[in-house]
Amino acid sequence: MIAWGTLRGTGGRAVEVIRLVGLRRVLATEPRWMMQRKFLAFARDLTTPLPPVPLDPVIRRTLGPGDVAALRDLDPTLSADEIRRRWRDGQHAEGGWEGDRLVYVRWEARGPAYLRYLGCWLRPLPTDLLVVDEFTHPRTRGRGISTVASFRSLHRARDAGCRRSLALVAWWNRSALRVTRDHMGRRLVGTVGYWNLGVTRRYFATGELRLDRDGVSVSPADVAPGFMDVIDTPRR
Numbered sequence: 001m002i003a004w005g006t007l008r009g010t011g012g013r014a015v016e017v018i019r020l021v022g023l024r025r026v027l028a029t030e031p032r033w034m035m036q037r038k039f040l041a042f043a044r045d046l047t048t049p050l051p052p053v054p055l056d057p058v059i060r061r062t063l064g065p066g067d068v069a070a071l072r073d074l075d076p077t078l079s080a081d082e083i084r085r086r087w088r089d090g091q092h093a094e095g096g097w098e099g100d101r102l103v104y105v106r107w108e109a110r111g112p113a114y115l116r117y118l119g120c121w122l123r124p125l126p127t128d129l130l131v132v133d134e135f136t137h138p139r140t141r142g143r144g145i146s147t148v149a150s151f152r153s154l155h156r157a158r159d160a161g162c163r164r165s166l167a168l169v170a171w172w173n174r175s176a177l178r179v180t181r182d183h184m185g186r187r188l189v190g191t192v193g194y195w196n197l198g199v200t201r202r203y204f205a206t207g208e209l210r211l212d213r214d215g216v217s218v219s220p221a222d223v224a225p226g227f228m229d230v231i232d233t234p235r236r
């Protein structure tokens with residue numbers, strides 16, 4: 001049986017994608033997206049000076065087990081199991097609150113992270129911070145909530161000794177590209193994704209990302225990039 005929450009989440013996500021990129025663009029990109037899930041990988045060097053953090057439109061705090069219901073209200077596609085798994089894996093969730101309402105979440109990892117949208121593990125370098133996922137409530141978008149969270153994250157990561165901040169963005173996601181690439185000054189370091197081949201997926205990785213037996217790993221910038229490493233991986 002399909003849970004109502006899942007249905008609401010999937011339908012809601014579809015409407016949201018249409019709102020984000022426009023119906024015409026969805027119709028143009030959807031066939032390609034169904035066949036090939038391609039994400040662009042961006043990196044920001046944290047050893048160079050960072051711009052100051054702008055004024056914050058929301059109250060931020062680290063989220064924990066008491067916030068599962070609020071997280072599911074914000075993004076119903078996230079199951080309680082998935083949320084707990086992320087914490088078990090050592091991921092960090094920072095929330096943005098308007099009064100008692102959670103309107104933003106940002107998931108980050110220092111170390112390997114299972115990415116549900118890729119269906120595999122991504123292993124950054126020990127000195128990398130990986131932005132796993134972020135979500136702003138549709139009614140509070142375009143107010144800089146994600147941009148300020150990204151600035152805060154860069155400073156936090158640098159202060160914690162990270163040398164680089166990494167993020168993956170679906171190639172069609174204009175809002176996320178504005179924040180991740182344009183506002184944060186990240187540079188494109190590779191791509192990763194898979195071809196949908198019915199019962200299997202054919203993964204690919206380019207640039208500083210590499211496929212290996214356990215998923216995808218990230219090379220240091222000074223290692224020669226792997227171009228189009230391809231393996232077949234069964235669907236989970």
Ligand SMILES: CC(C)(COP(=O)(O)OP(=O)(O)OC[C@H]1O[C@@H](n2cnc3c(N)ncnc32)[C@H](O)[C@@H]1OP(=O)(O)O)[C@@H](O)C(=O)NCCC(=O)NCCS
Binds near residue numbers: 020137140141
């Ligand atoms: C991507 C996302 C997190 C951005 O959050 P946000 O808080 O709206 O981001 P900001 O307000 O800081 O910046 C949004 C940028 O998106 C665009 N934008 C502006 N108004 C917008 C609106 N009402 N809705 C969506 N995007 C808008 C603008 O290009 C803006 O850049 P600008 O400052 O140059 O104008 C949000 O759109 C979201 O949750 N999307 C769905 C989940 C997702 O795609 N996550 C990213 C995975 S990498």
